[in-house]
Amino acid sequence: MSLANSPAVPPSNAPGAARNARFAEFPTGALLPITTRPELVFTHGKGGWLYDHEGKRYLDFIQGWAVNSLGHCHPVMRDALATQGALLLNPSPAFYNGPMIELADLLATLSGLGKVFFANSGAEANESAIKLARKWGQLHPNASGGARYEIITFRNGFHGRTLATMSASGKPGWDTIFAPQVPGFPKAELNDLASVEALIGPDTVAVMLEPIQGEAGVVPATTTFLKELRALTQARGLLLIVDEVQTGCGRTGTLFAHQQAGIVPDIMTLGKGIGGGVPLAAMLCADELAVFQPGDQGGTYNGNPLMCAVGLAVMRTVSAPGFLEFVRAQADYLSAGLQHLSSKYGGEGERGAGLLRALLLGRDIGPQLVEAARDMAPDGLLLNSARPNLLRFMPALNVSREEIDQMLSMLDTLLAKHV
Numbered sequence: 001m002s003l004a005n006s007p008a009v010p011p012s013n014a015p016g017a018a019r020n021a022r023f024a025e026f027p028t029g030a031l032l033p034i035t036t037r038p039e040l041v042f043t044h045g046k047g048g049w050l051y052d053h054e055g056k057r058y059l060d061f062i063q064g065w066a067v068n069s070l071g072h073c074h075p076v077m078r079d080a081l082a083t084q085g086a087l088l089l090n091p092s093p094a095f096y097n098g099p100m101i102e103l104a105d106l107l108a109t110l111s112g113l114g115k116v117f118f119a120n121s122g123a124e125a126n127e128s129a130i131k132l133a134r135k136w137g138q139l140h141p142n143a144s145g146g147a148r149y150e151i152i153t154f155r156n157g158f159h160g161r162t163l164a165t166m167s168a169s170g171k172p173g174w175d176t177i178f179a180p181q182v183p184g185f186p187k188a189e190l191n192d193l194a195s196v197e198a199l200i201g202p203d204t205v206a207v208m209l210e211p212i213q214g215e216a217g218v219v220p221a222t223t224t225f226l227k228e229l230r231a232l233t234q235a236r237g238l239l240l241i242v243d244e245v246q247t248g249c250g251r252t253g254t255l256f257a258h259q260q261a262g263i264v265p266d267i268m269t270l271g272k273g274i275g276g277g278v279p280l281a282a283m284l285c286a287d288e289l290a291v292f293q294p295g296d297q298g299g300t301y302n303g304n305p306l307m308c309a310v311g312l313a314v315m316r317t318v319s320a321p322g323f324l325e326f327v328r329a330q331a332d333y334l335s336a337g338l339q340h341l342s343s344k345y346g347g348e349g350e351r352g353a354g355l356l357r358a359l360l361l362g363r364d365i366g367p368q369l370v371e372a373a374r375d376m377a378p379d380g381l382l383l384n385s386a387r388p389n390l391l392r393f394m395p396a397l398n399v400s401r402e403e404i405d406q407m408l409s410m411l412d413t414l415l416a417k418h419v
C-alpha cells in the first residue's frame with residue numbers, strides 16, 4: 001500500500017467502517033519487533049495533530065516523546081531542511097561546516113558552557129559525557145595515582161539504551177537484561193544527599209542525573225537537592241553532569257531545567273527537543289573540561305550540516321523573546337486543568353515543570369487510558385503512561401489553549417468512563 005495516498009481516504013470512523021480494516025495490507029512483518037505497536041500507520045502531521053493511514057486524526061500530547069518542540073513539520077524546520085538540503089548534506093565530521101559552527105556558538109552562548117560536541121541521539125551524547133568524565137578522571141587521578149572512573153547515578157534514572165547508558169540508568173531490571181553491565185555506575189537515591197555521599201570513594205569522578213526523571217514518571221530533583229549536590233561535587237572535586245535530553249531546550253519553561261535551581265553543571269547533555277524531530281543531540285562542557293585528544297571521540301554523522309541547520313532553526317525559535325514566557329503560560333494552564341480533573345475524579349494531583357507534566361491517577365489504569373484515548377472518535381488522543389499509575393504529557397512547546405482545552409475535555413470523557 002502506498003503511504004502517500006492516505007489523506008484522501010475517508011475516515012475509518014465513518015458509520016459502519018471497520019476499524020483499521022486496511023492495516024493488514026501493510027507489509028509490517030520485516031520490522032524487527034522491539035515494541036508493541038498499535039495497528040496504525042502514521043502518514044503525516046501538522047502542528048499538534050497526527051494523521052493515520054485511514055485519515056483519522058489524533059491530538060498529539062506525546063510529540064515523539066518530548067521531541068517535536070515546535071509540533072509536527074513546523075515551517076521553520078521545513079525551510080531549514082529544504083534550504084540546507086539543497087546546499088550541503090555531509091562534508092564529513094573531519095571538516096567544519098557553517099550550521100555546525102553557528103549552532104555550537106549559539107548553544108555555548110545560551111548555556112554558558114563553552115564547548116559543544118554534536119551527536120545523533122541522547123544516549124550517544126551521554127556516552128560522550130561518560131567518556132569525557134573518565135578521561136578527565138585519568139588526568140586528575142586519586143591520591144594513589146589511580147584513574148578515577150566511577151560515576152554516581154540514580155535509581156530509576158534513564159540515560160539511554162547503549163550498554164554504558166543502560167548501566168548508568170537505574171531502571172529496574174536493566175542490570176541483568178544484557179549482563180554483564182559496564183562497571184562503574186553505583187546508584188544513589190534521588191533527593192537524598194547522604195546516599196550520594198555514602199557512595200563517594202577514591203575512584204569517583206562524577207555524579208550524573210536528570211533534573212527531572214522523565215521516564216520514571218516525571219519525578220523532579222528538588223531545588224535544594226540540586227544546590228546541595230552542586231556544592232558537594234565542588235567540595236569533593238567531582239564533576240556534575242546533568243542529562244537534559246528530556247528536560248532541555250525549553251521543555252520545562254526555562255531553556256535548561258537546571259537553571260531553575262540556579263546551578264551551573266560541568267557537563268550537560270541535550271537531545272530530543274534540540275532537533276525538534278530530527279536526530280540531533282549534543283554534549284556541552286565547561287572550557288577547562290575540553291580534554292579529548294584528536295581520535296578520542298567522533299562519529300560519522302556528528303555535526304552534519306543538515307541536522308545542525310534544523311537544530312539552529314529550532315533553538316533560535318525556542319530562545320526568541322517571548323517564547324519561554326508562552327511555554328510557562330501554557331504550562332500553568334495545563335497544570336490547572338489537570339489539577340481540576342484530578343480533584344474531580346479523586347486522583348493524587350499532578351506534577352512536573354513547564355510542559356513536562358504527569359497526572360497521578362492513584363490507580364494502575366494508565367495503559368488502559370492510553371489505549372482508550374487513541375481509540376476515541378472522531379478524533380483520537382495520543383497520551384503516554386510512563387508508569388501504570390500516571391499519565392505523562394509532553395505536548396509541543398507551542399501548543400495552543402484550544403488544543404489544551406480539547407485534550408482536557410477528551411481526558412474528562414475518558415476518566416468519566418474508566419475511573
Ligand SMILES: Cc1ncc(COP(=O)(O)O)c(C=O)c1O
Pocket residue numbers: 065120121122123124126158159160161210214215243244245246247271272
Ligand atoms: C533523560 C534521557 N536521557 C537519555 C535518553 C536517551 O535518548 P535517545 O533515545 O535519543 O538515545 C532519554 C530518552 O528518553 C532520556 O529521557
